[in-house]
Amino acid sequence: MNSPSISERGLQTPESPIRKLAPYAEEAKNKGINIFHLNIGQPDISTPTEFFDAVKNFKDTVIAYGPSNGLLQMRKNMKEYYHRNGYKHIDISDILITTAGSEAVIFSMMAVASPGEEIITLEPFYPNYNGFASMAGIKLIPVATNPENGYHLPDRKLIEEKITSKTKAILYCSPNNPTGTILTQQEIEIIADIALKNNLFVLSDEVYREFVFEGQHVSSLSIPEIEDRAVMMDSLSKRYSVCGMRIGTIVSKNKDVMDTVLKFGQARLCPPTLEQHAASAIVASGDKYFDKMLKEYNKRRDTIYDYLNDISGVFVKKPKGAFYMMVTFPVDDIEKFSRWLLTDFQVDGNTVMLAPGPGFYKTEGKGKQEARIAYVLNCDDLKRAAMILKQGVEVYTSKKVNVEV
Amino acid sequence: MNSPSISERGLQTPESPIRKLAPYAEEAKNKGINIFHLNIGQPDISTPTEFFDAVKNFKDTVIAYGPSNGLLQMRKNMKEYYHRNGYKHIDISDILITTAGSEAVIFSMMAVASPGEEIITLEPFYPNYNGFASMAGIKLIPVATNPENGYHLPDRKLIEEKITSKTKAILYCSPNNPTGTILTQQEIEIIADIALKNNLFVLSDEVYREFVFEGQHVSSLSIPEIEDRAVMMDSLSKRYSVCGMRIGTIVSKNKDVMDTVLKFGQARLCPPTLEQHAASAIVASGDKYFDKMLKEYNKRRDTIYDYLNDISGVFVKKPKGAFYMMVTFPVDDIEKFSRWLLTDFQVDGNTVMLAPGPGFYKTEGKGKQEARIAYVLNCDDLKRAAMILKQGVEVYTSKKVNVEV
Numbered sequence: 183m184n185s186p187s188i189s190e191r192g193l194q195t196p197e198s199p200i201r202k203l204a205p206y207a208e209e210a211k212n213k214g215i216n217i218f219h220l221n222i223g224q225p226d227i228s229t230p231t232e233f234f235d236a237v238k239n240f241k242d243t244v245i246a247y248g249p250s251n252g253l254l255q256m257r258k259n260m261k262e263y264y265h266r267n268g269y270k271h272i273d274i275s276d277i278l279i280t281t282a283g284s285e286a287v288i289f290s291m292m293a294v295a296s297p298g299e300e301i302i303t304l305e306p307f308y309p310n311y312n313g314f315a316s317m318a319g320i321k322l323i324p325v326a327t328n329p330e331n332g333y334h335l336p337d338r339k340l341i342e343e344k345i346t347s348k349t350k351a352i353l354y355c356s357p358n359n360p361t362g363t364i365l366t367q368q369e370i371e372i373i374a375d376i377a378l379k380n381n382l383f384v385l386s387d388e389v390y391r392e393f394v395f396e397g398q399h400v401s402s403l404s405i406p407e408i409e410d411r412a413v414m415m416d417s418l419s420k421r422y423s424v425c426g427m428r429i430g431t432i433v434s435k436n437k438d439v440m441d442t443v444l445k446f447g448q449a450r451l452c453p454p455t456l457e458q459h460a461a462s463a464i465v466a467s468g469d470k471y472f473d474k475m476l477k478e479y480n481k482r483r484d485t486i487y488d489y490l491n492d493i494s495g496v497f498v499k500k501p502k503g504a505f506y507m508m509v510t511f512p513v514d515d516i517e518k519f520s521r522w523l524l525t526d527f528q529v530d531g532n533t534v535m536l537a538p539g540p541g542f543y544k545t546e547g548k549g550k551q552e553a554r555i556a557y558v559l560n561c562d563d564l565k566r567a568a569m570i571l572k573q574g575v576e577v578y579t580s581k582k583v584n585v586e587v
Numbered sequence: 588m589n590s591p592s593i594s595e596r597g598l599q600t601p602e603s604p605i606r607k608l609a610p611y612a613e614e615a616k617n618k619g620i621n622i623f624h625l626n627i628g629q630p631d632i633s634t635p636t637e638f639f640d641a642v643k644n645f646k647d648t649v650i651a652y653g654p655s656n657g658l659l660q661m662r663k664n665m666k667e668y669y670h671r672n673g674y675k676h677i678d679i680s681d682i683l684i685t686t687a688g689s690e691a692v693i694f695s696m697m698a699v700a701s702p703g704e705e706i707i708t709l710e711p712f713y714p715n716y717n718g719f720a721s722m723a724g725i726k727l728i729p730v731a732t733n734p735e736n737g738y739h740l741p742d743r744k745l746i747e748e749k750i751t752s753k754t755k756a757i758l759y760c761s762p763n764n765p766t767g768t769i770l771t772q773q774e775i776e777i778i779a780d781i782a783l784k785n786n787l788f789v790l791s792d793e794v795y796r797e798f799v800f801e802g803q804h805v806s807s808l809s810i811p812e813i814e815d816r817a818v819m820m821d822s823l824s825k826r827y828s829v830c831g832m833r834i835g836t837i838v839s840k841n842k843d844v845m846d847t848v849l850k851f852g853q854a855r856l857c858p859p860t861l862e863q864h865a866a867s868a869i870v871a872s873g874d875k876y877f878d879k880m881l882k883e884y885n886k887r888r889d890t891i892y893d894y895l896n897d898i899s900g901v902f903v904k905k906p907k908g909a910f911y912m913m914v915t916f917p918v919d920d921i922e923k924f925s926r927w928l929l930t931d932f933q934v935d936g937n938t939v940m941l942a943p944g945p946g947f948y949k950t951e952g953k954g955k956q957e958a959r960i961a962y963v964l965n966c967d968d969l970k971r972a973a974m975i976l977k978q979g980v981e982v983y984t985s986k987k988v989n990v991e992v
Contacts, residue, residue: 184786185815185816185841185843186699186755186756186786186787186788186816187843188698188699188843188844188847189697189698189699189700189701189704189755189847190701191697191700191701191702192697192698192699192701192843192847192850192851193847195847195850195851195854196850197850197853198655198850198853198854201853222652224651224652225649226649227649228648228649229648229649229650233650234645237642237643237645237861238642238643240639240642243633243634244630244631244632244633244634244828245634245638245828245829245830245831245832246629246830246831247627247629247830247831248831250603281686281833281855281859282855282856284854284855284856285855288854288855292594292596292597292722293593293594293597294591294593294594294597295594295596296594296595296596296597296724297596297702297703297724298702299594310853310854310855310856312854313850313851313853313854313855314854317697317723317851317854318722318724319701319702319723319724350591350594351591381589381591382591383591410590411590411591423649423650424650425650425651425652425856426650426651426652426653426857426859426860426861427650427859427860427861428686428857428858428859436590438590438592438593438597439593442593442594442597442598442600445597445600445601445602445603445718446597446600446718446722448602448603448606448715448718449600449603449689449693449715449717449718449719449722450686450687450689450690450693450715450718451687451689451715451830452831452833453833454686454831454832454833454859454862455831455832456642456831456832456861456862457859457861457862
């Protein structure tokens with residue numbers, strides 16, 4: 183007899199789109215080629231010293247379970263952080279500490295939608311939303327945005343026409359991964375209004391809330407009309423360069439949602455204890471860390487933008503936030519181009535790795551000319567990466583013309 | 588308009604059964620009463636010094652993402668651990684590092700069953716299986732065991748008659764939480780045979796695998812016939828007293844299962860990085876830590892067992908593993924009795940907190956005379972707790988007779 187077959191849910195869960203290229207990157211490395219990783223969102227900026235100090239000064243002799251909603255001190259410090267940001271109506275009881283933004287998103291999705299129900303989200307989107315939706319048995323319904331207007335909110339009719347009796351929420355991310363777009367006050371208000379008129383939850387992924395270079399971040403928590411239905415998902419990973427720490431939050435004034443995510447939290451017992459102690463210390467240290475970091479990322483944004491903009495045939499709008507941009511390349515199939523960069527191209531032993539656009543779309547055939555670029559390298563490396571990309575585009579497109587002729 | 592309603596899944600997820608008593612414990616504490624916590628499985632034994640050394644000696648300046656399947660060193664060290672245990676056929680590719688046993692269980696359940704499908708498990712069981720099943724939309728089908736034969740495997744017919752076209756797996760825990768029962772080689776083979784004959788997966792929760800006082804732990808990994816369908820879920824939490832560390836594993840030779848849990852793992856990015864470094868160090872330090880710990884727990888088991896056995900009307904069989912026992916009390920409603928201990932009873936300012944039996948059963952009405960006792964206190968405290976319990980039973984049962992007359 184054959185082995186039993188895994189679940190339909192397992193089959194439907196997509197593989198990480200970035201992972202598809204991993205074997206080619208591995209091969210390139212084995213050939214001694216240096217890869218500039220523009221494909222991943224792992225910041226290179228040093229974690230605050232407060233993290234390491236707190237870890238070294240940890241006094242308990244047992245690494246014990248903490249409360250399922252998080253250590254009280256951690257929740258208090260997060261409350262202070264949100265108060266500093268102007269959301270003075272947030273109480274400790276509105277905050278659950280999660281095992282990073284990942285858990286914040288899946289718990290929030292599960293709290294508002296059951297298997298078979300639907301959540302609408304703007305496309306392109308963070309690919310792991312697909313994974314979470316598959317795991318939870320939820321149908322993710324994409325609404326397209328487009329490069330030309332900088333991936334901003336489409337006409338509200340395009341969102342409203344996707345709403346069915348099964349729709350439970352609108353999920354959006356601002357500042358956005360992968361586009362870097364910051365939705366305006368007006369846009370958040372339109373989403374809020376749609377949610378109100380159609381009795382939907384609003385799930386806002388604000389893990390890049392500190393990465394704002396122009397304009398202003400508007401939180402779902404700042405819209406009084408949706409206080410009863412806004413669920414904010416947050417993470418310390420990016421803003422303190424602690425991606426491996428795995429500490430995030432869910433924030434909502436909706437008591438049913440908070441009771442529900444607490445029940446999910448009880449099932450998994452607690453987020454990591456020592457990490458919460460350390461996270462608590464960095465949040466208590468205030469927001470000064472962000473200033474220097476933002477200055478650095480802003481410089482990087484300008485650098486990579488200027489160089490990319492200079493490549494013939496490339497289209498990119500300068501995004502206002504996060505540390506990503508979606509870039510449209512003069513190629514038919516970005517996955518082939520990205521693979522080619524790894525397998526067949528190099529400049530003095532260096533090449534570049536991109537995150538191909540289709541991984542950020544659910545709609546078949548979309549994103550085939552786009553790639554996400556994460557500017558988490560220093561400016562010198564970004565310049566070198568952009569120069570390689572420029573030459574790569576030139577060689578690939580001319581080669582291609584030859585092939586096609 | 589009212590707020591949108593949370594998901595049916597959220598409504599169906601049970602609250603932690605232990606949490607129901609929490610407000611009464613809180614009240615007792617506010618009255619200055621000391622509570623001996625026999626209700627929770629948080630060991631008091633010191634975490635190995637290797638954990639703290641590794642944390643202090645961590646050299647990276649960035650707490651970065653690790654691989655989704657876990658740090659390579661961690662996986663290597665776990666492989667060595669399983670080899671030391673005799674499972675020499677386990678390769679690194681058969682191991683995924685999880686964010687504790689909790690994630691190991693929910694990923695495994697999700698990998699084998701889709702929403703609406705069924706998993707059979709022995710009752711009483713670890714209450715969070717209920718939470719995970721609700722989150723995953725899976726139906727958990729209990730098969731009763733009973734106190735008289737020490738909660739051992741029931742007649743195989745009783746298991747087989749629960750199998751439907753929707754059944755995907757048999758899930759069991761040995762050494763068992765909450766009963767302390769260790770399933771014998773023969774019993775594991777019966778489960779294996781049922782799984783083979785009915786094309787089911789075998790999910791074995793072995794987080795207490797080191798807590799064996801008599802007899803032997805038999806892993807699902809040691810039964811060659813089910814190599815293609817056994818999924819072992821493990822955790823370092825209890826055996827190294829690192830419950831707040833949140834590091835566990837999924838181990839399986841079934842490639843589809845491993846590919847699937849890796850996809851789930853990619854969605855949530857990675858387990859905590861620093862914790863994996865520290866976990867890696869404690870696993871590398873070998874198994875000496877267990878000897879001392881086991882000796883201590885064995886003493887505790889004997890102590891609490893002798894005292895409980897001495898209480899008139901109490902029924903308890905001495906379990907062979909884990910650090911729990913299920914105890915049958917001469918009361919009609921264990922939840923009322925447990926509450927009464929907190930609200931109306933004390934001996935010199937002390938009382939005892941139990942984990943009421945019904946929380947460990949899915950079948951309505953079951954476990955009403957039982958409570959789970961965790962012997963994670965030192966022997967002196969256990970003696971005092973048992974003495975209080977003895978007096979409590981005497982007062983409660985005589986009082987009850989009075990009330991009923």
